[in-house]
Amino acid sequence: MSMVTRYTNCRVLRDDSLLDDDLWVADGHIINPKNYFWNSRKIPDRTFDCQGKIIVPGFIESQINGGFGVDFSSNVDSLKEGLASFRKEITQFGITGFCPTMITSPCEVYKKALPLLRKQRGNLVQGAAVLGAHVEGPFINKDKNGAHPTEFIQSQCLSSKDEIIDFFGSINNITIMTIAPELPKALEMIECLVKNNVICSIGHSTANIDEAEGGVNTGATFITHLFNAMQPFHHRDPGIVGILSSVKLNRKCYYGIIADGLHTHPAALRIAHRTNAPCAVLVTDAMAAMGLGDGSHCIGSQSVTVTGKKAVISGTETLAGSVATMNSCVENFMRNSGCTLVEAVNCATKHPAQLLKCVDLYGTLDFGTVADFVIIDTDVNVLATFIGGDCVYKSDNIVGFFD
Secondary structure, eight states, X not given: OOOOXXXXXXXXXXXXXXXXXXXXXXXXXXXXXXXXHHHHOOOOSXXXXXXTOEEEEOEXXXXXXEETTEETTSOGGGHHHHHHHHHHHGGGGTEEEEEEEEESOOHHHHHHHGGGGOOBOOBTTTBSEXXXXXXXXXXXXXXXXXXXXXXXXXXXOOOSHHHHHHHHSOSTTEEEEEEOTTSTTHHHHHHHHHHTTOEEEEOSBOOOHHHHHHHHHHTOOEESSTTSSBOOOOSSOOGGGGGGGOSOOSSOOEEEEEOSSSSSOHHHHHHHHHHOGGGEEEEOOBOTXXXXXXXXXXXXXXXXXXXXXXXXXXXXXXXXXBOOOHHHHHHHHHHHHOOOHHHHHHTTTHHHHHHTTOTTTSSSOOTTSBOOEEEXXXXXXXXXXXXXXXXXXXXXXXXXXXX
């Protein structure tokens, strides 16, 4: 066993509780101290005093369009360099793994970009893990396009693996695909993708409750940014929102929710959480302007304007993604939904890991998982981020912790 590190004087999120405990790390993984100290009577090679702070799993982002000037849907010629820079920068917000998200684009753009968005493990040198692409479109409803360019939206889905591969070039690097379940051949496409290990999400849709349930029962296990780009809840037909409490589903369906203070009202956050807390997955839906401040920026082929915390399609009031950070969304969700810190953190860690079927590696601090973790305070300020046991980001506010 390589160097063993012990983090002490901290509260550790484990088994859905904050425990006064130590965290032990070796060989890039969380280890059980009983198998090291109590059995061998060896002391750790080094010990760090966390001064009463909180250790939680690294945040996992399943929908993020870009940030720091990088957009995953445009400037494909510089995407490799942009992704490399992004992976390092994003760790300052506690994210240790993410699904780079492409909005609706021409098929030739997918063929060029998707090979660059392949799954990659996180590490000290390269930063956060790439968990595969989230392809948000182009098989969505034009009436709920949001910031997606309508000229590239496809009015009919593809029903065979060969057709899908012909359109995208390959599906090997696609982890999630958002589809409007009411489109022609949508259910055939969902079934085909699921059989080929692609997670299907329903969204950007005018689906009624029956169509939404059909999408889930065919294989979809996610809802793209709940409440946004879908029919509003109605008591006679709740639409996709009704999935939260549907009794007709044959599988668990998670839902993404943007808790940035703009995309979803605090009352809606409370309704969603109190209706179906175990399936809540926090997403930022952040775009290229995240981390850059006010000004005009690009998302896909569209121009957006950022003022404060709000990003809109230039010349309109239509929200165009967000400029929120994951740690701020965790704090907003905790404060506005009334849930606990543990519940809010689970929505950015364990739940997305369960959705992405990687909870055996990421999303918890269980023994044997990858040592991706974040040290935070009670306001969810990120003090330090670790990937594979290595510190990849350290705030100026914790001078002395790891010197």
